[in-house]
Amino acid sequence: MSQDRIRLTVLGISYSQIQSGAYALILAQVNGPYRIPVVIGAAEAQSIAMRMESITPPRPMTHDLFVSFAHAFGIRLKEVFIYRFEDGIFSSELTFASDDRVIRIDSRTSDAIAIAMRTGAPIYTTPEILEETGFVMETHADDTTDDTQAAEGAPTYAEDTPPADDSPYSRLENFTIEELERTLAQLIEKENYEEAARVNEILKRKRGQ
DSSP states (O other): OOOEEEEEEEEEEOOOOSSEEEEEEEEEESSSEEEEEEEEEEHHHHHHHHHTTTTOOOOOHHHHHHHHHHHTTTTTTEEEEEEEEEEEEEEEEEEEEEEEEEEEEEEHHHHHHHHHHHOOOEEOHHHHHHHHHHHHOOOOOTOOOOHHHHHHTTTTSSSOOOOOSSSEEEHHSSSSHHHHHHHHHHHHHOHHHHHHHHHHHHHHHTTTT
């Protein structure tokens, strides 16, 4: 593999208005200005968001089960490589190591990243893909916009529509920390991890984390 690969990290997830029921996963160039938006499905977005918010489900999800299975047999994920972008679709591969064997397996990019986040494996892409699909966020000295929020406004995706004032998500902002903690526990028990991730985000903000 090329030695001039670009390392990426997961910046955040936003709703995609380009594709109904889909989300935009924002990948960020490590030590660089580029951001890459990747359209992913709701299930994969939920899995990635749960890991970002450090939410532990009562029962393992598919990506958790995959990682546990690999570890049980002494298989280690070395890296994820986003190696191709064609017809609007990213192609990725997982590189596994076991004793003296190295095995590469093709994967959907969303699945590959969800697994990488559970193992701490690095994520890479090529300079060509970064140049073709990435964008550079413009910042100003007096700009206080959060990095993830700015990424959501990338050219590839329209700005997210803010929730209506009477939406359940909006009302959560008025909950106390104790009410949010109870709501979070109930959502996890019901395995509604997408809403749990949102509640956990508000809870962390109210705690000043």
